Amino acid sequence: MSQQLEDASFLTSKLDEAIGWARKYSIFQYPFVTACCGMEYMAAACSHYDFDRFGAGLPRFSPRQADVLFVVGTISHKMAPVLLRIYEQMADPKWVVAFGVCTCTGGFYDNYATVMGIDTIMPVDIYIPGCPPRPEYVLDGLMKLQEKIQAQHSKAGQQKA
Amino acid sequence: MMTNADLTALLKERCPDAVRAAHSWRGDQTARINRESLVKVARTLKEDPAFQMDFLMDVTAVDYLTFGQRPPRAFFPSSGVDVAPAPEIPADTPWPGGPEKERFVVVYHFYSSSLRHRIRLHVPVEEKAAELDSLTSLWPAANWLEREVWDMYGIRFKGHPNLKRILMYEEFIGHPLRKDYPVNQRQPLAGPGAVKRSATPSAPAAHSKGSGDLETREMLLNVGPAHPAMHGIIRLVLKLQGERVKEVDVEIGYLHRGFEKMAEVVDYNGVMPYTDRLNYVSPLINNMGYSMAVEKLLGLNVPERCHYIRVIMSEISRLSDHLTCVGASAMELGAFSVFLYLIKAREFLWELVEMVTGARLTISYCRVGGVKGDLPEDFEDRCQKALEETKKVLKEADALLTRNRIFVDRMSGTGVISAQEAIAYGITGPFLRASGTPYDVRKDCPYSVYDRFDFDVPVGAKGDNLDRYYVRMEEMRQSIRIIEAALKTIPPGPVLVDPETGRPMAAAEMVDSAKIGDIPVIARAVAVTDPTLGGSARPQHLGIAVEEKRVVLPPKEDTYGNIEGLMRHFKLVMQGHGVRPPKGESYFPVEGANGELGFYVVSDGSECAYRVRVRPPCFAIMSALPRLLTGDMLADVVPTFGSVNMIGGELDR
Ligand code: SF4
Numbered sequence: 001m002s003q004q005l006e007d008a009s010f011l012t013s014k015l016d017e018a019i020g021w022a023r024k025y026s027i028f029q030y031p032f033v034t035a036c037c038g039m040e041y042m043a044a045a046c047s048h049y050d051f052d053r054f055g056a057g058l059p060r061f062s063p064r065q066a067d068v069l070f071v072v073g074t075i076s077h078k079m080a081p082v083l084l085r086i087y088e089q090m091a092d093p094k095w096v097v098a099f100g101v102c103t104c105t106g107g108f109y110d111n112y113a114t115v116m117g118i119d120t121i122m123p124v125d126i127y128i129p130g131c132p133p134r135p136e137y138v139l140d141g142l143m144k145l146q147e148k149i150q151a152q153h154s155k156a157g158q159q160k161a
Numbered sequence: 162m163m164t165n166a167d168l169t170a171l172l173k174e175r176c177p178d179a180v181r182a183a184h185s186w187r188g189d190q191t192a193r194i195n196r197e198s199l200v201k202v203a204r205t206l207k208e209d210p211a212f213q214m215d216f217l218m219d220v221t222a223v224d225y226l227t228f229g230q231r232p233p234r235a236f237f238p239s240s241g242v243d244v245a246p247a248p249e250i251p252a253d254t255p256w257p258g259g260p261e262k263e264r265f266v267v268v269y270h271f272y273s274s275s276l277r278h279r280i281r282l283h284v285p286v287e288e289k290a291a292e293l294d295s296l297t298s299l300w301p302a303a304n305w306l307e308r309e310v311w312d313m314y315g316i317r318f319k320g321h322p323n324l325k326r327i328l329m330y331e332e333f334i335g336h337p338l339r340k341d342y343p344v345n346q347r348q349p350l351a352g353p354g355a356v357k358r359s360a361t362p363s364a365p366a367a368h369s370k371g372s373g374d375l376e377t378r379e380m381l382l383n384v385g386p387a388h389p390a391m392h393g394i395i396r397l398v399l400k401l402q403g404e405r406v407k408e409v410d411v412e413i414g415y416l417h418r419g420f421e422k423m424a425e426v427v428d429y430n431g432v433m434p435y436t437d438r439l440n441y442v443s444p445l446i447n448n449m450g451y452s453m454a455v456e457k458l459l460g461l462n463v464p465e466r467c468h469y470i471r472v473i474m475s476e477i478s479r480l481s482d483h484l485t486c487v488g489a490s491a492m493e494l495g496a497f498s499v500f501l502y503l504i505k506a507r508e509f510l511w512e513l514v515e516m517v518t519g520a521r522l523t524i525s526y527c528r529v530g531g532v533k534g535d536l537p538e539d540f541e542d543r544c545q546k547a548l549e550e551t552k553k554v555l556k557e558a559d560a561l562l563t564r565n566r567i568f569v570d571r572m573s574g575t576g577v578i579s580a581q582e583a584i585a586y587g588i589t590g591p592f593l594r595a596s597g598t599p600y601d602v603r604k605d606c607p608y609s610v611y612d613r614f615d616f617d618v619p620v621g622a623k624g625d626n627l628d629r630y631y632v633r634m635e636e637m638r639q640s641i642r643i644i645e646a647a648l649k650t651i652p653p654g655p656v657l658v659d660p661e662t663g664r665p666m667a668a669a670e671m672v673d674s675a676k677i678g679d680i681p682v683i684a685r686a687v688a689v690t691d692p693t694l695g696g697s698a699r700p701q702h703l704g705i706a707v708e709e710k711r712v713v714l715p716p717k718e719d720t721y722g723n724i725e726g727l728m729r730h731f732k733l734v735m736q737g738h739g740v741r742p743p744k745g746e747s748y749f750p751v752e753g754a755n756g757e758l759g760f761y762v763v764s765d766g767s768e769c770a771y772r773v774r775v776r777p778p779c780f781a782i783m784s785a786l787p788r789l790l791t792g793d794m795l796a797d798v799v800p801t802f803g804s805v806n807m808i809g810g811e812l813d814r
Contacts, residue, residue, distance in 0.1 A: 032387060034394050034415070034416055034809060035416055035418075035438070035441065035809055035810055036437075036438050036441035036522065036523060036810055039441055039442060039485070039522055040521070040522060042485075042504060043504065043507075043508065043511075043521075046500075046501055046504040046505070046508075047501050047504070047505060048504070048505060048508045061388070073416070073809075074416060074418050076414075076415060076416060076417055076418060076813075077330070077347065077348065077349050077350050077351075078329065078330045078350065078414055078415050078417065079386065079394060079415045079416070080349065080350055080351035080352065081350050081351045082386050082387060082415075083351075083387075084351045084352075086387060108423075108434065108435075109418040109419060109423065110344075110345060111344050111345055111418070111419035111422055111423055112337050112342070112343075112344065112345060112346050112347055112348070112419060112422070113329075113337070113417050113418050113419040113422075114418050114419070115349065115351075115352070120352050120353065121351045121352035131523055132522055132523065134521065
């Protein structure tokens with residue numbers, strides 16, 4: 001009996017890992033591009049640095065079809081409700097990447113107009129600092145996100161989470 | 162040719178009871194007029210053959226509430242660190258354009274494209290009756306500009322067709338650019354402490370009324386603020402009849418991040434990084450415009466070599482801007498490979514920019530009175546290579562687009578605007594030139610060393626999207642021409658040699674000499690400190706920055722090498738010191754990638770600018786967008802919007 005159980009859990013955990021593997025290499029991102037960081041986002045997505053090598057090549061402009069929300073650029077208070085609505089429309093499981101200092105902490109726009117970090121209004125999985133982050137940073141952030149996705153599908157990762 | 166007529170005297174003659182005072186400072190002519198006569202004066206300026214001011218370039222305001230009493234400077238207002246009040250600035254000779262008994266002064270900038278002269282109007286308004294007559298009947302350009310003044314300062318405009326907030330949201334209470342509005346007082350709409358928001362986010366009133374709309378054949382279509390075809394964030398509400406656009410409402414301000422307010426709380430050089438993020442596709446042009454405005458205020462002229470460096474870097478910026486614009490609009494019409502090619506070329510240019518400035522995009526390369534470092538040793542070769550690559554890419558793009566039936570068909574005949582109308586909207590740059598008016602700040606009001614280069618100003622004939630594409634393509638070729646010419650003729654900067662041995666000396670070596678007491682070496686030699694930038698290993702102060710000690714930071718070699726340099730550095734970076742232009746104001750236009758990019762700076766003699774206003778070129782174009790789209794088909798919205806080259810940072814600041 002106990003042997004059977006163990007076999008079953010071995011199978012499900014293997015299956016789970018496989019799902020994690022599949023998920024991490026088929027990222028459909030929603031680029032929420034607002035400002036200067038968008039230029040580096042473009043550079044990272046285009047042929048020179050090529051996001052596609054990491055299975056994240058296809059941006060989806062419908063939040064319903066996306067699973068990773070890239071928040072790229074300053075979020076003002078005027079924009080915040082829109083961003084929140086897009087986040088809410090995304091189906092689970094979903095991840096959020098804060099791209100650039102503005103989205104991480106508010107950056108140096110410490111004034112009446114801007115949100116001081118998007119984590120004040122929504123959960124964030126990966127922070128990519130830099131103003132704007134170099135494409136290499138972006139790729140690094142992307143790989144970290146993939147690790148995180150994979151870890152969420154392994155026993156150790158689940159216990160941690 | 163530029164006329165040097167005394168415009169203010171002439172204005173006094175034409176409208177004797179309107180002009181309260183007039184002065185000319187640093188070459189800018191200013192008339193201060195009574196607010197009752199604003200429309201009359203404006204009409205005179207527009208229609209009188211001696212003025213012929215066809216452009217209303219800018220409308221803004223200055224709040225003189227705290228002029229001369231230095232506001233506490235705080236780099237990070239939210240950190241809660243108290244900044245001790247600095248001593249009062251001694252009242253020096255009063256500047257004639259300074260404050261009066263009224264709290265606000267509304268500032269108008271006019272330009273005449275035929276006579277090539279400018280005039281500035283000051284219209285003082287009291288706080289209690291903060292109202293002026295609107296100029297919308299004379300220039301449609303006034304529409305958005307006046308809305309912004311209302312939004313930021315709470316000054317009303319009588320007769321304005323639609324005076325509502327433009328950059329901030331409806332729920333916002335107060336006017337952020339007033340001096341008594343704290344810089345970090347937030348009014349969030351989402352998250353903790355959110356203010357209540359009406360159910361439909363600021364639906365334009367003109368369109369939302371009447372449920373009867375459903376009965377008719379018209380349809381409302383909402384595009385944005387987050388939409389794939391809108392690169393940048395902006396909201397269009399289109400009223401459609403079938404496929405035809407009948408009415409358009411444009412809502413902007415989603416990227417408003419308080420540039421002008423931030424510029425009042427940091428020192429003059431501290432504004433530089435914020436200027437990078439205005440038009441973030443061509444940050445160097447913004448850098449240059451801002452530093453030249455401050456230099457005008459200071460009465461400084463930078464060395465030749467610095468001018469050349471700035472010109473070269475500006476043209477590289479213009480190239481990368483046009484590449485992005487053409488690429489993005491091609492992509493939106495389905496030509497994705499063109500986009501990839503053009504971004505590839507941009508990558509070559511950015512590597513070049515990175516080599517010079519240390520960063521790819523947000524570069525902060527200029528300083529008041531100079532630039533951060535000299536060009537690196539092998540710049541010329543690498544630049545030439547990058548330009549060759551760019552030329553190749555331009556050829557490819559040309560082949561892929563100019564003979565592309567789909568592209569040409571969708572671009573031609575759409576988004577048409579005549580030159581006259583474009584001018585009335587205050588449109589400048591490639592957009593205006595495509596309509597046939599060759600106004601280019603580099604040619605018409607030459608600044609820096611642009612008058613030394615041979616280049617053509619391409620103009621279009623029809624003023625449609627296709628013409629704008631042609632103009633941008635040709636401008637890139639002309640920019641390459643300017644860069645090549647500038648590289649050939651750039652005057653050499655002095656080469657650093659040790660007067661004794663003829664070789665540069667490393668910093669560590671110098672410190673060692675100091676330790677063993679070999680002082681004379683330090684006195685005479687210039688050490689080379691660890692360069693963080695290719696070009697900063699060269700002696701900066703001699704060739705590329707002005708000699709004025711109260712303005713330019715000494716090169717690092719001096720800062721670390723002798724006590725005078727250290728003191729000078731210290732004095733400039735310490736709070737309460739720094740660059741301090743005399744009381745006054747200046748407006749400096751440069752040719753941005755989208756048109757006339759003007760910086761208007763007011764100084765009260767302290768180390769923070771009292772007011773920094775930027776005239777964003779794409780603001781004017783965006784204000785004409787309803788006019789451009791109306792009457793076209795729905796599918797034409799995309800190419801027309803693409804040809805505007807809207808840059809959020811510049812538009813919303
Ligand atoms: S992090 Fe920097 S580059 Fe990115 S959006 Fe903010 S200001 Fe722009």
